[in-house]
Each structure stands twice: as C-alpha cells, then as structure tokens.
C-alpha cells in the first residue's frame with residue numbers, strides 16, 4: 001500500500017473533487033434531506049422516517065435476506081441461521097456448560113436482534129433482563145425504572161415491559177441519533193462509563209469518533225457481574241486500565257481475573273469457572289490496526305454513502321462490505337472489487353488457519369484436565385503445583401481463543417493483532433498441556449498421544465431444539481495443516497450418513 005499512497009491521494013482528490021479529508025479519510029457529512037421536528041422521547045422509527053424517509057428506507061432493508069459476504073460471513077439467506085458451533089466444532093467442546101455451547105448462531109441484520117433472542121434456546125437467556133442492554137433502545141429506561149431487578153429478573157419478564165409494538169424491533173434511530181440535531185449520540189450508559197474509565201470524555205467526541213463509537217455501544221465485549229447465587233447484578237465493559245486505541249486482550253483478562261464475581265459460567269470439561277468474551281469488534285479494530293491508525297471509522301466501511309435519486313445518504317442497512325460490491329472500500333481504494341475481495345479473503349484464510357490451531361490446542365488441554373480430574377476422583381495423586389500452573393496457562397489460552405472466535409470479521413479488522421492473539425493462545429495451551437502430561441505421568445496415568453476430543457458428545461442433540469452438527473458449515477483450516485496435527489480419528493466428530 002505504501003507505494004500506492006500518493007497515487008491514492010491524487011485519485012481520491014481528482015475523482016471525487018476533494019470530498020475526502022485525508023486526515024480522517026472520511027467523506028464529508030451529507031446533509032439531511034429535510035428537517036421535520038421529531039418529538040423528544042419518540043422511539044418509533046416510522047415517525048423519524050417521516051422526516052428522513054431515505055435513511056428510514058435503507059434501515060428497513062436490514063429485514064431482508066442479505067447476500068453472502070465472504071465465505072466466512074455468509075449473511076442470512078432466509079434459510080435458517082448459520083451455526084457457529086458447526087463452523088468451529090472445538091467451540092462446542094469449550095463452551096459446553098452453558099447457553100453458548102447449546103445454540104450459538106452467526107449474526108444477521110439489525111432488524112433481527114430481538115427476534116433472534118426470542119427464538120434462541122432458553123439456556124442463552126438465563127442471565128436475565130441484562131441481555132436486553134444492547135438489543136433495545138428501551139434498555140436505559142427499563143434500567144432506570146427497575147433498578148437492580150433490571151439485570152436479574154427473568155428475561156421474558158423484563159422484555160414484556162417493552163411497549164408491545166417494539167417488542168420485536170432491533171436497533172432504532174434513537175439508539176444512535178439526537179432527535180433535534182440528528183447528530184450521532186451515545187445512548188448507552190455502559191459505553192459512557194467505559195469511555196470515562198479509559199480517560200475519554202463522552203461529551204467531547206468528534207464526529208469521526210462517533211462514527212465508530214455509535215457501533216461500540218454494542219459491538220464490544222462485556223462482563224455480566226454475578227452475585228453468590230449467580231444472579232446478574234450489573235453489565236460493564238472490561239476496559240479498566242486500558243487506553244483508547246489500546247484495549248488489549250491482556251488487560252481484559254486481567255479485569256476478568258480480578259474478581260470471582262466476573263466468572264459467569266462453569267466449563268463442563270474442566271470444571272473451571274470462567275469469564276467470557278462476546279463480539280469485541282471495537283476493541284480488536286481499535287488496537288493499532290492500519291485502518292484505525294488512518295482514521296477510518298466503522299461507518300466508513302459498513303454504512304458507506306450511497307446515491308438515492310439526487311440525494312446521497314449513509315447506507316443504514318449495515319452489513320458486510322463484500323455483500324455490497326466493495327463500494328465502501330472503493331470510496332478510498334482505487335483497486336478493483338475483485339482485488340479488494342481477494343485481500344480480505346487472504347487475511348481471513350490465514351486467521352482461520354491460526355484460529356483452528358489455537359482452538360484445537362485449547363480443546364486438547366481441556367480434555368487433559370478432564371483426564372486429570374478423573375484420575376484425582378479415582379484416588380490418584382496429581383501434583384498440585386503442576387496442575388495449578390497448567391490451569392493458569394489454560395485460562396490465558398481459553399480467553400484468547402474465545403476473544404478471536406467471537407470477533408466477527410474473521411481477522412480482517414486487525415490481521416496482525418488477531419494473529420498475535422491466536423499465536424499466544426497456541427503457546428499457552430501447549431505449555432499447559434505439557435505440564436499436565438508431566439503431572440499425569442508422575443501420577444502413573446497413561447495418556448494417549450492423540451487425546452480423543454469426543455466432539456460428537458458436545459455437538460449432537462443440543463438444547464430443546466436438539467441441534468446437530470452440520471458438517472457442510474465447518475470452517476476447516478484452508479491450508480490443511482490442522483489435519484496433519486489432529487488426526488480425524490481423535491476428533492470424535494459425529495458420523496454423518498452420506
């Protein structure tokens with residue numbers, strides 16, 4: 001890219017008549033079509049839509065099936081959702097013990113966020129009303145009204161307090177916009193608090209910052225704090241001790257480990273209580289990625305400008321840039337759509353290969369703990385010093401694979417960071433396994449070279465729907481290295497009739 005930079009600037013300036021500001025590299029604000037007063041506290045997007053019909057129309061489109069993006073982000077074609085646990089079978093083993101190991105689907109359009117919660121296996125909603133925090137604009141109001149009960153009351157009880165006509169509607173205009181000025185606005189207390197904690201004043205954000213932070217209201221990881229009865233008492237972003245542009249997995253792990261109240265679930269295979277990461281798009285993207293350093297915002301790639309008649313608007317049907325012909329990228333890059341797509345895929349293939357490596361390493365370590373726990377239950381004495389060291393290393397590995405596995409760009413948002421984290425996960429998992437093998441050998445427990453992962457046990461007949469492994473959805477290592485390391489027979493995958 002370096003050698004192309006000058007050409008790129010000239011191209012952008014000439015072709016687009018200087019609409020790009022190089023510093024932020026973002027297009028100029030397109031003015032709203034017309035201004036009709038939107039009453040304070042108006043939630044209904046249809047009313048906002050009377051003032052801004054073009055944005056409203058494009059927002060409505062997130063209801064329609066999406067063409068597939070890359071092979072890793074297949075969109076939603078209207079024929080059922082894609083099963084993340086079939087895509088990454090080791091996750092079924094690692095997440096066994098709570099809802100994420102039962103039903104975990106790929107995301108689809110913004111329209112569906114509440115619908116998908118209502119349709120998912122009930123084990124996923126056990127945390128309670130807290131799950132609504134990034135799914136409905138009524139969350140801040142419900143939290144005010146219900147106080148601590150907002151977090152812990154049963155999900156369906158809190159959900160029932162949303163006005164009926166909005167009970168199945170996802171992100172709305174009021175989540176991101178001020179009704180008077182239409183400026184971007186952060187409506188979630190979670191992000192306001194998290195920004196303050198990393199030394200950023202939520203009141204003095206620039207427009208370009210808000211073009212990312214509007215998304216960071218939800219596309220971030222979070223912690224649900226538990227009381228001693230495992231009832232939810234709060235939700236917050238584990239950013240304490242981090243800085244803007246430097247929210248690292250290392251610091252997130254530090255926060256998770258700082259208080260037992262942040263350990264949300266118990267992993268069946270190992271019996272360990274652990275924390276959990278969800279969709280850390282903002283954290284991964286903002287940690288020194290090339291695009292972040294160039295001042296590019298989420299909205300530049302996911303809400304690109306589009307022409308509607310004589311007007312130019314931001315596309316409110318957020319989705320994969322690949323599903324939209326790479327026009328978002330071509331606002332800044334002069335290359336062809338095919339060239340750009342190939343760059344994305346090259347990055348994603350490499351990340352997926354490494355993620356496989358890390359995922360299977362962590363899965364093997366988990367199974368070794370199962371063997372060690374079993375041996376102890378049978379009266380063998382396992383060296384506790386080695387066991388505890390292995391346990392610490394295992395947690396480090398687990399949190400890393402969990403983090404990158406939950407990030408939704410398959411590495412594109414920050415290729416080098418994703419690779420770094422997966423590489424470290426492999427190292428932690430392998431060291432953990434080595435210590436455990438040593439402890440087991442000392443205890444006189446024989447362990448096979450290839451530990452059987454028994455994946456069928458975790459993938460078949462999941463939850464109330466009895467979900468099964470869908471082999472056609474699996475993302476195998478595109479370079480076939482994993483096959484050399486983990487023989488088929490030790491996967492223990494379900495035998496599927498041809």
Ligand code: HEC
Pocket residue numbers: 068069070071072073074075107212215216219281282283285286291296297298299300301302319320321322323344408409410412413
């Ligand atoms: C430089 C462009 C770029 C920027 C900036 C960017 N993304 Fe992405 N994003 C992508 C690409 C490319 C993909 C992969 C799409 C695919 O594989 O089809 C992606 C994937 C995603 C996905 C999954 C999409 C799907 O269809 O499943 C989400 C969610 C997402 N990005 C959110 C964000 C958020 C939030 C930010 C800001 C913190 C952000 N992105 C910044 C380009 C970008």
Ligand code: HEC
Pocket residue numbers: 029030031032033045048049052055056059171172173174175176177182184207210211214215299303312313314315316
């Ligand atoms: C997920 C956040 C989000 C939601 C929800 C959202 N918008 Fe936006 N909107 C944006 C962003 C980001 C921009 C670009 C703002 C900028 O560059 O200053 C934008 C821009 C706009 C603009 C300025 C003109 C333009 O197109 O760039 C209007 C008008 C607008 N949105 C209307 C709406 C309406 C009406 C709704 C509800 C139907 C809505 N928005 C929902 C994020 C959102």
Ligand code: HEC
Pocket residue numbers: 066075076106107108109110111112113114116134135136171175176211214215216217218219298299302303318319320
């Ligand atoms: C109020 C919370 C919220 C906000 C704000 C939000 N998102 Fe999302 N986003 C979600 C959820 C939840 C999903 C998954 C919905 C589902 O699968 O039902 C999602 C899905 C997506 C997808 C996948 C869409 C598809 O068709 O596959 C992309 C891309 C995305 N968001 C990008 C963004 C960007 C960019 C912004 C900021 C402009 C943003 N989101 C703001 C919650 C949010």
Ligand code: HEC
Pocket residue numbers: 001002003005024025026290291294296297300301321326328329330331332333340341343344
């Ligand atoms: C708002 C402008 C902007 C948008 C939109 C944008 N890029 Fe970029 N991109 C940049 C800049 C600036 C650089 C750094 C260029 C340089 O300094 O050489 C860059 C760098 C890259 C690189 C090289 C990255 C590296 O680490 O070496 C790739 C690949 C790339 N972009 C692909 C994409 C794709 C694919 C999309 C759309 C999904 C996209 N870009 C959208 C501005 C943008």
